[in-house]
Structure formats: structure tokens, C-alpha cells
Amino acid sequence: MNANEIRKLFPILDQEVNGHPLVYLDSAATSQKPLSVIEAVNQYYRQDNSNVHRGVHTLGTRATDKYEGARDKVRKFINAASREEIVFTRGTTASLNMIASSFGYDNVKEGDEIVISFMEHHSNLIPWQQLAKRKGATLKYVPMQEDGTILLNDIRKTVTDQTKIVAIALVSNVLGTMNPIKEIAKIAHEHHAYMVVDGAQGAPHMKVDVQDLDCDFLAFSGHKMCGPTGIGVMYGKKKLLEEMEPVEFGGEMIDFVDLYDSTWKELPWKFEGGTPIIAGAIGLGAAIDFLEEIGLDNITNHEHKLAEYAMNRLSEINGLTIYGPKDPAKRAGLVTFNIEDVHPHDVATVLDAEGIAVRAGHHCAQPLMKWLNVSATARASFYLYNTEEDIDRLALGLVKTKEYFSDVL
Structure with a gap:
């Protein structure tokens, strides 16, 4: 199935924006949803709507089976050793x-x-920043190369026997850099540190095998991988999850409650207090089915080809700077850029008038913007439903943007 055929499976893409066919190039922020995912969520609300784990009636049983079935799909999707290692959350941030x-x-x-x-x-900076402040720990940053990549030698120099946690993104949401997580995890473990991986930009786009990576924790979101918003996953090695205490307390995560003390359910339910995100999990399960069918x-x-094509097309535009690795093999399917003397928000506004959706701003990565010596950038991010024609439209739109502001200035 090619990208044009896949595109037809996404109802939202069949529309015009400002009189032009929609070109959606903002999947790094959130992906669009195929009809199969929309129908799975719709069917739950129309036919199976009930709380899970609580009742013995038919609707409750069907809802529980689908909710827990989604957990099994996630386990297989990332090759976790056990379904007990899959905890549903609100998203990567949570x-x-x-x-x-x-x-x-408890460990730092x-x-x-x-x-x-x-x-x-x-999301993978502030929690560690705040933890370091609360615990009196030191927050250290791995140096980056000029092209936005990390050298393993710099990891070796930065990680020491005093390091307790190494937390690195699988893929940068700004630079598109694909980091060597397996090798970084090995170095972390040599120093008895734990490896935490932000998989938000990786899990939707490539095979992720947590056992092969040997990461201790992995976080990712459903909405970036054709699933609903409000659902995410926290993977953790079983031994570590068993040692962890819940951070939310209430119904359904308890085993026994006394007046002055309580005990928790077994994994993974001790981390899923209250009514869980049932429809979101079912939608995520449907999204995994869809992605695995495509492969x-x-x-x-497909995304590597699009990234290479986009870098070649955009490099033809004078005054346009592309950030991140120059080698397409080292980057995921996104291109972040600036046009000289044009603010990224203005770029995005003009492109929107042409029916092209891109992201502009600091992309929740202000320290990286400072490192790049810019206040903001524009970003075009690709997914399985994008085509070379979309990138051609983007390139033409950027030329128009440049010409428009040249005339204004």
C-alpha cells in the first residue's frame, strides 16, 4: 500500500484549507487518525461503554477484555517481557x-x-530538573556536535559512577536526530545507572524493542502514532516497577484499605488509579493493529526517503537554514528550518494560507533553541500518509513566503 492509498484511510485529510487541498506536515505534534481507530473508539462508546475490572455484567466484561487486550498489543509492539510491564498513562509527559x-x-x-x-x-527535562533541585543532585548535559548528534565518547565522559539516571530521547522532536540508545544504555549500566527513554518521536515511526535496547524505562504517547489523545504508556522493567510506589491514589489501584493504612494491587494496576482511559487504550490498540498492518x-x-527528498528540495531555497544532521540516514522524518529575516510564525501563517500545516515556535525545547542560537524555528514533520508531492507544495509555499516578505521589506 503506497502513501496515496494510505492517505485515503484518514478522513480528515480529505478536505480543503483556505481553498487548497490540505497538506498536513505536523505529525510530530500529533498524528491524524485512520478510520479504523475512529471506529474502534466509536464502537466502544456505542456498544461496550462500561467501567472495567469492576462488574460481572456483559458490557463490563467486553470493555475489560478490550482494555486489557490493548495492553497485550502494546507489550508485543515494544517486545516487553511481560504485560505487567505496561502501564497506561495520559501520555509521555505523565x-x-x-x-x-x-x-x-526514591533512588536519587x-x-x-x-x-x-x-x-x-x-517533558524529559523539567521532571529531572525539579528532581535534582529537590534531592540536591547534579543535572548534567551531554555535549552535542554541531550537527545536533551525540558522540558515544561524550556519553562516556559525562556518565560517571555518581550517575544514577540517564534520560535521553530516542528521536529529537526538533532536530530529528536518532540517538544510539542501545549503546547509551550499555554505558549507563556499566556505571550502575538507569536508562530512561523518551520514545514519543520514536515509537510511532520505527520498531522499538525494549529488551534489545535494554532500557529500564520507556515512555510514549498514543496520539503521535495514529491513536487517540490522552493515552500513553510507561514501560518499566518488572523488578523496578515492583519497587516503585504509586503517585496517584484512589479506587481500583488498591488491594485493601484500612482506616490508617492501605496496600496496593499487583502490577500494572497499582499505577492506574481511578477509572482508566478505557476508550483511549482501545483506540491505541486499534492504532497498533493499523501500524503493524502497514509495517x-x-x-x-518511507519517512527516510521523504526526509532526504525534503532536505534536497529545501536546500535549493536561498536563505533557508536546516537544523540537525545533514546525513538523512541519521535523522527521522522531519525537517526543522528558518528563513532568513522571516519569523517562523510568519512562515507558518503564510503556509497555512496555502493549506499547508507546519509547526512554528520553540517546540517545547527552549534550551535547544538557545543552543541553536535562535528564538524559534519552523518544523515540517512527515508520516506514513505524506508524499513527495506534499513536500513539493511545501517548497513552493516557502518560496512564496520568501518572496512575499522580500517585497514587504
Whole structure:
């Protein structure tokens, strides 16, 4: 199935914006949803709507089966060793905060080090920043190369025997850099540190095998991988999850409640207090079915080709700067750029008038913007439903943008 055929499976893409056929190039912010995912969520609300784990009636049983079935799909999707290692959360941000607030708080002490990179999304920066402040730990940043990549030798120099946690994104949401997580995890473990991976920009686009990576934790979101908003995953090695304390308390995560003490359910339910995100999990399960039918390797190869094509097309535009690795093999399917003397918000506004959706701003990565010596950038991000024709439209739109502001100035 080619990209044009896949595109037809996404109802939202069949529309005009400002009199032009929609070109959606903002999948790094959130992906669009195929009809199969929309129908799965719709069917739950129309036919199976009930709470899970609580009743023995038919609707409750059907809802529970679909909810827990989604957990099994996630386990297989990332090759976790056990379904008990899959915890449903509100998203990547919630997962990373849970890891930092529970595991991090209990394991990091004064004088310890937490190692991250300049390219981290705020969701994988602020929780560690705040933990370091609360515990008197040191937050250290791995140096980056001029092209936005990380050298393993710099990891070796930064990670020490005082390092307790290394938290790095699988893929940068700004630079598109694909980081060597497996090798970084090996170095972290050599120093008895724990490896936390922000998989928000990786899991939707490539095969992720947590056992092969040997990461201790992985976080990702459903809405970036054709699933609904409001659902995410926290993967953790079983032994570590068993040691962790919940950070939210209430119904359904308890085993027994007395007047002055309580005990928790077994994994993974001790982390899923209250009514869970039932429809979101079912939608995520449907999204995984959809992505696996297309094939993650096919998606990865398609996006690499689009990234290379986009870099070649955009490099033809004078005054346009592209950030991140120059080698397409080292970057995921997105291109972040600026046009000389034109603010990224103005770029995005003009492109929107042409029916082209891109992202503009600091992309929740202000330290990285400072490292790049810019206040903001524009970003075009691709997914399985994008085509070379979309990139041609983008290139033409950027030429128009440049010409328009040249005339204005």
C-alpha cells in the first residue's frame, strides 16, 4: 500500500484549507487518525461503554477484555517481557513525571548525577530538573556536535559512577536526530545507572524493542502514532516497577484499605488509579493493529526517503537554514528550518494560507533553541500518509513566503 492509498484511510485529510487541498506536515505534534481507530473508539462508546475490572455484567466484561487486550498489543509492539510491564498513562509527559516522581525520588540522593541532553523535550527535562533541585543532585548535559548528534565518547565522559539516571530521547522532536540508545544504555549500566527513554518521536515511526535496547524505562504517547489523545504508556522493567510506589491514589489501584493504612494491587494496576482511559487504550490498540498492518519497517523507510527528498528540495531555497544532521540516514522524518529575516510564525501563517500545516515556535525545547542560537524555528514533520508531492507544495509555499516578505521589506 503506497502513501496515496494510505492517505485515503484518514478522513480528515480529505478536505480543503483556505481553498487548497490540505497538506498536513505536523505529525510530530500529533498524528491524524485512520478510520479504523475512529471506529474502534466509536464502537466502544456505542456498544461496550462500561467501567472495567469492576462488574460481572456483559458490557463490563467486553470493555475489560478490550482494555486489557490493548495492553497485550502494546507489550508485543515494544517486545516487553511481560504485560505487567505496561502501564497506561495520559501520555509521555505523565509517564516521565511518574518515573521521576516515584522511581527517581526514591533512588536519587544528594550528590548523585542525572544525565540528559540539550535536545530533550521539556517533558524529559523539567521532571529531572525539579528532581535534582529537590534531592540536591547534579543535572548534567551531554555535549552535542554541531550537527545536533551525540558522540558515544561524550556519553562516556559525562556518565560517571555518581550517575544514577540517564534520560535521553530516542528521536529529537526538533532536530530529528536518532540517538544510539542501545549503546547509551550499555554505558549507563556499566556505571550502575538507569536508562530512561523518551520514545514519543520514536515509537510511532520505527520498531522499538525494549529488551534489545535494554532500557529500564520507556515512555510514549498514543496520539503521535495514529491513536487517540490522552493515552500513553510507561514501560518499566518488572523488578523496578515492583519497587516503585504509586503517585496517584484512589479506587481500583488498591488491594485493601484500612482506616490508617492501605496496600496496593499487583502490577500494572497499582499505577492506574481511578477509572482508566478505557476508550483511549482501545483506540491505541486499534492504532497498533493499523501500524503493524502497514509495517513499521515500511513506515521507517518511507519517512527516510521523504526526509532526504525534503532536505534536497529545501536546500535549493536561498536563505533557508536546516537544523540537525545533514546525513538523512541519521535523522527521522522531519525537517526543522528558518528563513532568513522571516519569523517562523510568519512562515507558518503564510503556509497555512496555502493549506499547508507546519509547526512554528520553540517546540517545547527552549534550551535547544538557545543552543541553536535562535528564538524559534519552523518544523515540517512527515508520516506514513505524506508524499513527495506534499513536500513539493511545501517548497513552493516557502518560496512564496520568501518572496512575499522580500517585497514587504
